Amino acid sequence: MSACCGPRTEGGAVAERTRNSPALPFTPPERSRADVVRGMVRIPGGAFRMGGDDPDAFPDDGEGPIRTVTLSPFLFDATTVTNRQFATFVKATGYETDAERFGWSFVFHLLVGPEQRPHLMDAVVPGAPWWRAISGATWRTPEGPGTSNAHRPQHPVVHVSWHDAAAYAAWAGKRLPTEAEWERAARGGLDQARFAWGDELIPKNRWRCNIWQGGVPAHNSEEDGYLGTAPVKSYPPNGYGLYEVAGNVWEWCADRWSATWHADECPETRIDPPGPPDGDEHVVRGGSFLCHDSYCNRYRVAARTHNTPDSSASNTGFRCVADVDS
Template identity: 45%
Template sequence: MSQEVLIGHDVVGLPGGEFTMGSNEHYPEEAPAHRVRVSAFGIDRDPVTNRRFALFVAATGYRTVAERPLDPADFPGAPAENLVAGSMVFTPTAGPVDLRHLSRWWTWRPGACWSRPEGSGSSIDGRGEHPVVQVAYEDAVAYAAWAGARLPTEAEWELAARGGLDGAAFTWGERARPEGRVMANTWDGPDFPWRSTGESGWDRTSPVGSFPANGFGLHDMAGNVWEWTGDWWSARHSDDAVKPCCVPGDPRGGEVAGSFDAAQPQFRVPRKVIKGGSHLCADTYCLRYRPAARRPQPVDTGMSHVGFRCAWDPAVEEGA
């Protein structure tokens, strides 16, 4: 790993430990709450930024999934002119819409990729310290391998996000906005996806570290961007151990065969777990900027609110 990359990563070494993973209080995929043990590891203080990802691309010539033309074999019958490189971009609606249909506020944009997050004509100029987005799982893994790291497991990510507050609803405690303070870059106000009050100060991503760190000194473990983990999606957690002596160590989530979306059998793309919520999490629609929250993400799909951070083995001392 080059010195330039090492300087770009502020790594926090965590001793691991036992904690309650998941929640029985919110969404069904977070249940059941159960005890797990995690070994010591290191994790980035911040999500990987555009500046860091640009170093990787410059050093390797890497092309992200969103920059590669689509394979006609994967889309039989589709017009050739539609098989262009691009990605999914959040597009605010003109007014209230049926929140059961995500297609109302997500648009496929030709040319959208990590360096043009909103599509052709956009850029990351002035956003070097914002988290990189429009990265598929393969892209995040490639960057982590180049940096000498890996992606965190879901259990590692959740332990880190909790910041020592075992069982708390949020990374900072029990209340979404303690004493009215905005603690994370999430959607402001009740009018998702068409009108934000702008209270957080950002319409999309924000520079990493713009909001308070958690108890471990980690930034953006809530909101800003969802983050890839290395675990396959499963619809629920494992049951809690019957005896304290049987608490599982370093659990690894589901199996690839169970990660597919049964509601869309025509799309045979496995899914990984993403964590942390994003700037699109609205309390009235998606209260998922919590440590226990989790969502499935197809491995081939980058989006304008999905990024990642690296984990490190063996644990790296803080400030490395």
Template identity: 45%
Template structure:
């Protein structure tokens, strides 16, 4: 883990997507954060020690999902499938498919295998929020808040568009694992990777952290809101600095005890290997995305934090 001393920074962006705005002054206390996303090897150690089964490995309850037939109630998760021709990028169903048998051990479907594919040093994927939370608790850690993640991802470059400056590929250098070319059918592979890459394959940021941008989206502990929650109670133009924000609120309509109500969403940060210039330019510290807490996909992982200075 790397110690981040904390400080005040300009959180958000006014240049890209509306949910990132407005830019506001935020401060965070110091914290430890994993230098890389949690890998398949690390997650396997957790599973071996606890016998934990991920959300994707458990058949869903049809009572919780209106319209689901018993035949559909099988373990599985969402897998990205590259298209062969241009498609409507307004419809994610053109490239996402729920594959029975896909889980963290079989990230691309039942015929894939993390061991045979040599993925032990890649970020673990097919991880729902509860799966990340369970690992963090076992490790004596927590999941980062949105503000903590963004502060760490910036690496000390306050206000820069990317984790390394204001140019995506300076002098043509590939500094993160993202999609080069036209998504979702033409990946030029300038960074050398079609899907995930081994952690640490790209340069660390100013804090010595790897893969804070690209490779996989990462879970945070904050509930999603379309606008930063701290701005709902104050003037967005306020000069005041917000300390250690805990963004978003659990929606009143979310109740796990009620069949069919599964809309609780957490904030994802960092972007992934599927972010492209023509679709989802979220390979940036300010970028944020909502994800339903019961959803696992082939491009979502996580890393952990500790908030006590003496905990290495």
């Protein structure tokens, strides 16, 4: 992932950990269908035009070519997974996130207060000095020791790796979305619109997403209402009834990363595409509260990037999908 979007965890104990998804440390419970689908939206199957040719795109991201992809119908979480939902999962399973096991995670510098500065580590993100490695930063303590998510139950859970997101999805009787499912849902029924709501970033001078305003990275005017994450359902939903598919937090997808695999016109890349068969990193979509058109405009609906599956930061979360009963 471009360092400005989100840092990656590298070195030390992390480098020794397998990049493959580890075995679940719990047995997923039996769930009723009503329990699984609660809070989900049905996304219609069919063909849509995926990808983009935006002149502002990053060439190495492989947003194009624009191609017709056909998907089966599926169910998509209306919101990203919240702190409250993730806490229920942890209470039921005793699950420990990668950040908790490693003992640290990355926090955006304007979110780091004086009490957290003694917990600063030496890790430096090249090209993005605004990221701070904080000992003790986890989903429970989002800015580090002395902070808490207790007053943010409806904010998206952050400091979750791909491994953590996949574990939650399995516990919930769901799965992570494929990249094609994510884009189909995020488009909300619009064909090749630049954003999830249309082609204008601020229609009628009303913010539709939580991204950066002001001088990056020193000052955020908070015109959209937030410095960091916003509670889910803070902005109007897209055409399918999905909230914050642009900005707020990056969202993990099931797919392994490739900038070229989808350019192949074989059926595997065009009909319910599962993503590349191998690769050390996973796709993330949607942008975050740190995105700004001066350095990271990846809140555009076709935008994409990637990160290692054990990485975590204060701007990365996820949502889940489920199959439609036949």
